[in-house]
Amino acid sequence: MKVEDVLAMPEVDRLFSALCLVETTDEARAVMLDLCSPGEICDLAQRFEMARLLDRGASYLEVSDKTGASSTTVSRVSKCLNGEVGGYRLLLERYESATA
Numbered sequence: 726m727k728v729e730d731v732l733a734m735p736e737v738d739r740l741f742s743a744l745c746l747v748e749t750t751d752e753a754r755a756v757m758l759d760l761c762s763p764g765e766i767c768d769l770a771q772r773f774e775m776a777r778l779l780d781r782g783a784s785y786l787e788v789s790d791k792t793g794a795s796s797t798t799v800s801r802v803s804k805c806l807n808g809e810v811g812g813y814r815l816l817l818e819r820y821e822s823a824t825a
Contacts, residue, residue: 744756757769771792771793771794771798772794772798772802773813773816774791774792775788775792775794775798775799775802775803776802776805776806776813776816776817777817777820778791778792779799779802779803779806780806780813780814780817785799785800785803
């Protein structure tokens with residue numbers, strides 16, 4: 726399925742809108758535990774950590790060693806981190822400012 730097809734689905738839009746209503750870490754934890762399997766949560770956390778490390782200047786090899794991710798996955802995260810959509814950048818900037 727193409728990204729455009731997914732984004733055109735009203736239920737996907739409702740999910741994104743509902744996620745905007747999460748206000749605390751505890752609420753985010755509860756939502757994620759209900760929406761995702763433990764493995765999916767770990768995968769998402771691993772990708773966010775890869776983006777964080779790459780943003781701080783770590784090499785692909787360092788990121789792979791620290792996270793256990795394949796070079797293909799590190800490359801995919803790097804492409805998204807530096808891509809036009811900007812989701813990782815947005816999340817990293819907001820996370821860094823909130824935890825500084």
